Amino acid sequence: MSEAVALLPEWLRHQHWFTGGRTGSLGVRPVAATLLHDGEPRVWHLLAEVTHDDGVDVxxxxxxxxxxxxxxxxxxxxxxxxxxxxxxALHDKEATAILLDHFADDAPRVDGLRFHVKADVKVPYGEPSLVLPGEHHNTSLAYGDAALLKVFRRVHPGLNPDVELHEALSEAGCTLVAPLLGWIDGDWSDGDDDGTVSGSLAMLRGFLTTASDGWALATASVRDLYAEGDLHADEVGGDFAAESYRLGMATARVHETLAEVLPTGTMATSDLHTLADAMTGRLENAVAAVPELEPFAAGLRAHYDVLRERHDPVTVQRIHGSYHLGQVLRTVLGWKLIDFEGELMAPVAERRAMHSPVRDVAQMLRSFDYAARHLLVADHPPEDPAHDQLAYRAQEWSQRNGEAFCNGYASASQLDPRDEPDLLAAYETDTAVYEVVFEARRRPSWLPIPLAAVERLAQPR
Structure with a gap:
């Protein structure tokens, strides 16, 4: 096994799910190694502590x-x-068949790994696996059209919120998510105190057939709008507003179910101060990292200051936590929500924290803005004669779909997110600030998208 471990540092640098960077030194230390199959092929389940320039992860x-x-x-x-x-091994059909077989009741038990199957579900043993493209942080395997195994690449001690919320929603009979079929958790050594920790490793859920990615559908609508001369968003055949309305309804119903089956709470005045301080701190760090934010900092900070002046408590609950058009799928049975892991770079405790559902709404509004503008930055720079007109129409598309989403949400909920304008503006601002830093570091050509939002949000209300 030591020879195989020696191969990992160079390989890791080229994996899209590895967050430790492409350069710098890497140290890899196994913290759990389990032999799943001692035959041809030999299959190992490996958890390794990786030390890189930005820290240590498992x-x-x-x-x-x-x-x-x-x-x-x-x-x-x-x-x-x-x-x-x-x-x-996750790209090796022989190995992934062995992995799936361990969910069976009569499978041999393996030290340090636990395979759980929900009652009365059918696991598709014998189906070949296919790695799904497009996963940025994990690896997902489709077993025919029956099940999807999502393998968490970067793991943490504790229950992964994706498993937790899927189980809660499935137990409640919610049909707006894929049904949870099972999950894997395991143990590994903790380098800090030589003890052992446990955490979620993978989740097995139903496969959503006939599913179309929400981002792909929304951006197709924007493409139709750009191609239609002087028509407005509501006049184009690919108008997305009806879908946005239905997505708002689905979002509200998932929030409602989560509030029914999991604990809720309130943010008192002191909690709102803490939230505003955290948002302000993120803004200050962002300004230091991206100087283009400096002219707008005072206007953005004003949204957080409003939260400090609020005296009415805010109801909080479990929410999605990283909500955008790439986290929803449209099927023939309607919209389905996926990927409840939250912000992957945050600690698990933070990802499992309660928030106002308005936060999810704000994140989706930002996603509509991205969908509307991404073709603008890609194909129509400011010097393009068509830029200003297309920018106006992009804003119109974003506003139309954001309103439709909120209308749908309000129709299925006791909460209209627009009745909380201060909270909505603060969450939207916090999201846009995060986006500025992300784009500046990872995708500079897209930086104009959140910067345009920041400029708008910084205007006096």
Missing amino acids: YQMPLSVHSQRSDRLDHVHLGHTHDGHVYD
């Missing part, structure tokens, strides 16, 4: 070892050891 990296090199797995070949050729 990653989940199942490996398969074949005695002969496999052409079909060349794209995930880590290298060769005296035991054989080492591969990323």
